[in-house]
Structure formats: C-alpha cells, structure tokens
Amino acid sequence: MMRGHDTGPAMTPAQRVGRAILVAVALGALLAPWIAPHRAGDQLTDRAYAPPTRVRVHDAAGFHAPFFYPQTLTDRLRRQFGVDTATRVPLVIGRGALLQSSAGDQPLLLLGADSLGRDVFSRVALGARWSLGVTLLGALGALLIGAMFGAFAAVAGGRADAWLMRFADFVLVLPAVYLVLVLRALLPAVLSTADVFLLMALLFALAAWPHVARGVRAIVAVELRRDYAEAARAAGAGRWRVVAHVLPATRGFLAAEMILLVPALLSAEAAVSYLGLGFPEPTPSWGTMLQEAANVRVLTEAPWMLAPAAALFIVVFALQLAGARASTRAVFFDSLASHASDPS
C-alpha cells in the first residue's frame, strides 16, 4: 500500500545538531559512572555551596596541562570561598573518572557543590539516567496506551467511541495532585529507587495517555475515510488490517507528542518528588535537584545549583531541533484533529 506521508526533504542541519546533542546526552547518561568524578551521595567536607572550580590551562607562568586553583573556605556561615593562586592542582585522567583532581583534599567541582557539599556535576550526570529514563519510559508508555486507545475508539465509532473519549476526558480532569497523595499514602513508607522508577513511569503513562488518545483517534478517524483505506476495505482487508495501514499516519503526531511530553514529564518528576513519590535520598534526579534549587536565594547566591535546569533545557532544545520536521507535520495533524475530534 503506497502512502505519501513518509516522503520529505532530507535531514536539516538543525536536526543533525539536535540528534547529535541527544546522542551525546544519552551517551553521557549511560557512561555517567565513568564520567562523574564523585559518587552521587558523597558529601565533601567544607564544600557546602562551593562554587564551580574553574579549569585553566594558562596562568602567569605560561601554559600548562589542565589544572585548577585550590578552593579554601574563608567564611563558612556566609559561604565565602577563596582561591589559592599560588598552587596548581593538575587534572588527571582516570582514577575512577574521566577527569579527576590529582589532590585528594581538593575535589574537582565542575559545576560547584550543593547545600550538602555534593558535586553537582556528578549528580547531574548520574541523575540523567534516572530522570531521562523515567521520562522516556513514561512518555513511551503514554504513547503506546494513547495510540491503542485512540485507534480502538476511532475504529469502534458510534457510542463506544463517545464513551471511550468521555473516559479519556475523565482521566484528564482527575486531580492529579490528590491522586498522587492518595497513592503515596497507600504505598509502603519506604520505596526503593527501582520501585519509584517503575511507579513513576507507570504514573506518567497513565496520566498522559488521554492527550495522545484524542489526537490518534482524530487522525485514524479521518484516515479511515480516505481512499486508500476504502480501497483496502474493498480489497477485502479486515477492520484491524486497515487500522494497521492507517496507524503510520499518526507517526508525526506521536513524534510531536513525544517532544512535548518529555519536558512536561521531566518537570512533573520534580512535582511528584515534592508529593512524596520522588526518588529517595541520595539517588540523584534532575527533578529532586531542581526542587532543592527552587528558591530565589539559590539564583543569587548559588546559581550553579540550577545546572539540572540547564541540562533539561538542552535536552528539550535538542528534542525540538531533532523533531522539527515531526512538529511541522504535527501542526497539520493537530489542525486535522481539531476538525474531526467530535465523535458524534
């Protein structure tokens, strides 16, 4: 069966950049244990709120191998640190991390330290695995459930379609905050990181599918009336076989939904953490890190604690670049969906 949707221009430079960033982020997340100079829970002595260590290759004496100046705590209560420019601490490759300080008492803090003296860079790198993992799993789950539900509603049509869409609306208007609170109260007090990961992914999938279902239903409903679908039916294809041919038409929409869902779920991870269903300490995640950094004082006094926000921005931006084509197509399908969304 020939379809015209898949033909289009070759990948644009922006898309290439976006995909390259995403590959880099994915690699970074996978290799985080070998990249992070410290373990996620390591609380470094006298480094609470320490600013980032600046890596240098040049000083008054000329060029050197990468090094940094040691930080010294000058006023603990006011969180002031000084730099000893008389000493160079060379960076070394290896020692359990890609890049590491050569002096044990002078930790390398590429993105500074948090309120407990934990290395923000290591936590961002290690947290990417949990945050991106749970987000991607949740988004994929939402797409899968939503696509199946929407397609079924479109094919079923009539009263079943109307009821299914009303059910999707019902899920949309459920007060998510209270549901999470109730769910948390029903669960054991202590949840392992793996439990939280699976629960959160499930929660995201179950909360986000209705949007997907509505769009998929609209697209499938329109596609089923098109000539190629009619031709397939005339040729004797069964209802579900026709659907199998129609479903690829939702790819652009699903790609756009993915691009929208990932940042939304990344932010939701922070909200869910606050409601008690977040990753337990000391497991790092971008959401829990952002939760700690969510105050004006951090903006003015320890802006490096907002590094997870920057990481989140980079991922979302890369997704937007990589999915620009899909988004453009999704606009068309969104428009189509809005005309055909009323099942009656």
Add this chain to the structure above:
Amino acid sequence: MWKRLLQLVLFVAILGALAWYFEGPREAGSGIGGRLVASQRTEPDSYNRLVSPIYPVELISRLTSAPLIRVNHVSGALEPALATEWAASSDGLTFTLKLRQGVTFSDGTPFTSADVLFSFRALYDRKVASAIASGMMINDKPLVARALDDHTVAITFPAPYGPGLSILDSLPILPRHTLEAALDSGDFGNVWGLNTPPADIVGLGPFVVAEYQPGQRMRFVRNLHYWGKDSAGRALPYLDELVLEFIPDQNAEMLRLQAGSLDLVTDEIRAEDYAALERASAEHKVQLVDAGVSVDPTGLWFNLKPGAPSVKGRAWLQRDELRHAISLAVDRQKIVDTVFLGAAEPAYGPVTRGYGPWFVPSLPHASFDPARAKALLESIGLKDRDGDGQLEDASGKPARIAVITRKGSTLLEHTMASVQEQLGRIGLGVDIVALERGELIRRIVGGDYEAAYYGAPVLSLDPANNSDLWLSSGNFHFWNPGQTSPATPWEKQIDDLMHAQSESMDMARRVALFADVQRVFAEHEPMVFFAAPKVTVAMSARVTGAEPAVVQPQVLWKPETLAVTGAAIR
C-alpha cells in the same frame, strides 16, 4: 446658625469619642500600636490548648489566654499574671494566690477563682485526657486547687516541688461560664475546634481571635478587656492587630521578611539564610538577635515499645548497641559545618549549653569512632556477610533503618541526609521518609514507625517542668511514651532520680541529681542528638518591645509589649 454649629460640634465630639474607644487611650505620636504580621510554619489543629499537644496551639494560647503566673523567658523569674501575689505554707506544699481584681474575660464576664478551679478540673479530667496533664503532675499526682474566696485560691502540691509555682506557667485559665457545660457532658475534647466562630473563643489573654482562614492566616485583635498595663499605666497590648500567616515554606518566609511583608519569623531561621539576613540588617530592614544555643535540639530515636509491630523480626532495632553505634559513627562536627554552616554546636544529649546550670559539660560522650561503631554493630549480629559493603542481620537481610522526619524542614532533612551518608560508610543503610507534619505525628503517636528524627519545643528550662520527656509515664517520652510502669531498669532509675530532683528544694542537689539523670540517659542513649543550633531571632526593624529568648515562643512569649512603628503591612 448656632443650632447648626452646636450640632456640628456634637457630631465631631461623638466621632472623636468613638475613635478614642476603638483605638484605646494612646498617646499621639508615641509610636505604640500597629499591626504585626508574624509567620508560623505549621497550622494549629484546635484553639483548645488542653487537648492539643502541638506547639502552634500553645502559641495561640499564649496570645488569647493567660496563666496565673508567668515565667519570664529571659530571666527565668516568676512574674505576676492573673495572680498578683502568692505565699507558700511552712511545709512548702500549699501556695495561696491572690487573684487580680476587676479582671474580665474578653466577653466581659468577670474572672474569679471559680475559673481557676474549673481549669484545673478540666486539666485532670480523665475524659478530657489532656495533652498537657502529664506535664502538670508532680510524681504522677495532680495539683489540688481550692477557692478560699472569689479572688483567692490555694494550690496544694502532692509533694515538694523544686521549680515551685513555675509549673503554673503552662496552664491557661479557661472561662468556666462557656466551657463548663461541655466538660460536664464529656464533650470538652471537642470544644474550641478550628470551626468554632472566633467570637466564641473567650480568654484572658492580650488578644482575641478575629478571623481564621485555613491554610492562610489567623488574625487577632486587641482584647479590649485585657488587664495588663505598662509601667506608665497605659493599657496593654500595644498592638492593635496581630496576624499569624501560615507559611510552611521557609524560602517564602525568608523572602517575605526581606521584602518587608513580614515582621517576625516565629520559628528558627536556617544558617543558610543568615548571610542574606545580615545584608538586610545592614540596610536596617531586619534586626537579628542572637538568643543563644537552642534548648530543644532534634533527636533520633527508635521505637522502643516492646513488641512494636514495625520492628517485628528485627530485635536489633531496639538494642542499645545500635544507638551507641550510630552515635559513634556520626561525625557531629561535619553536620555542624555542613548543615548548620558552623552556626551550631555538636550535641550529645537533650540538655545543651543553653540550659545554663543544668548543662554538664563534663558528661562522657561518644567521640567519632567508626571502627568501634562497626564492632558494636557486629556484637548485635549486623555484619557484612556477602562482601557487598552493606551490613546484614543474622537472617541475611540487609540492615536498613527507615527514619521518618518532617517534610519541608531543611535542617531536619539535611541532617538526616548527612547521617545517612555517614552511616552508609559503615554499611548501615538509612531510608529517609519525609512526611507531612500531620502524618508524621500520627505515625509517632500510633507507634507506626521504626525510627524518627524530630523533636518538640521545650517550654521551660527547668527539667522538672519537662518531666514529660524524662519520666516513663510522660507523653513526650518519645521512644516509649505513656508507660504505666517503667519498661526498663534504667528508665526506672531516671524516674526515681527525676522524682528526687523535682522534690528537692536545694538547687545544688537538684543540679547534681539531674546530672545523674543525664549520665543514665547517656549510658543508654534512647535518643541520639547531633547538633544544637545557635538560635537567631529575625524580625523586621520596625518591631519594638521584643525581648527575644531561647525558649519558645522566642518573641511571642510576651506579645503584649510588642509594637510596630511606621506603616503597617497590609
């Protein structure tokens, strides 16, 4: 013409009289009065102090009720409140108190000795099961109040009591005329809930409740019938209005204080906020007062109730060795430096340097020694059996403890995160379960927990007045409260020592006996303490008349002399 002029003069005179009545007899331009906005992180659950154990209710009680005698939080001296003078009998057991004449409740009903008797009756009524009754007992026996006439009462102690009448500071005098019917019908526990119309909350305190908006604020206005006067004979309180804003988020609280939309923070401030507040202080926006070392450090305790379901099958959770090991494995100085940014002292017991003469600096305490901690844990069967760096118990299950604490309190959560990291180094796993305050209290009261990191404000520096914590029968004997008889020999020993010290009239002997109490406590460490923060009180530069103290409520213990200068916050 003259008639009109006369009418105008009369009209102006009436307006002036009304204005004077509602504003009170103030001196023009004295700068006294105004509206003070204070923050409170947790909401009260009742207006009834007798039935609610939580601190916000105590705070409201201090604003709307009055005791017979008040303890000055700064000097520790007794001050006349509803009782103007008192005398002790020769045996020191009976005190005769003269009540203030001409005092009326906020609804205008005269205050008499019948109200005092009623308050004691409600306090000790079994059906009421008052949350503060155990703290108002001496050797587990109640005080007996008798009325000698309308304005004289005799209060008899069941045994000699070292702190004397300071015990009366905790008891708000309640209106018999509005609450007696509820007490008689057995419904006293349900009266003065938060759904009670504010006009029905009648008291003898400097303020009356004017409005309560759940989740937002409680507004108090001046009690026009308040009996207090300042040294110049002016009517107290100075403030026209006092607002408690419920702000659970400490970041929002600090921002509002710095922005000038808050006059007073009623709880402790975090060390991390100090630098910003210091800058605001330099700009004369905020005043910071160093009140001393905290007297209510937070402690880690385990559920030691025999047979507690939450520790079933893991007897090691109730062993002394576990708590000693934790005490040894945690570097307290690291917590002081990291969590409190140096604005704290290492704490080894509930009695800190802030307790003055009751503090024993020479008390033996655990020094940081992870190797000894591991040996102690091994002695109770916790060792690394599979070489994964984590300890397992005799059955091979990972040795992990779930510690509940309060969500949203940076200091509590960060301290536990530090403890978690340090105990992780010796292989002992800690799961931090941060809960909303209500859920936390429910679990603690119901015994549905393994371990908790929390605390309660100490309202008196005299240990005999804090018997709730020390005595095995006390409601705040956190690890195993309300025991009918001491569950362990060492708790019996502490009970006996506490009884002896509270009965003694010799201060030196009391201090010595209490030092022994602390030694027994340190031997068994039913609670493990890590740090005692230095208390800094933060308030707007516009607030005057405050006498900050280390004991809570640090400023609002004397709300009647507070005033706000300049434009009020709206």
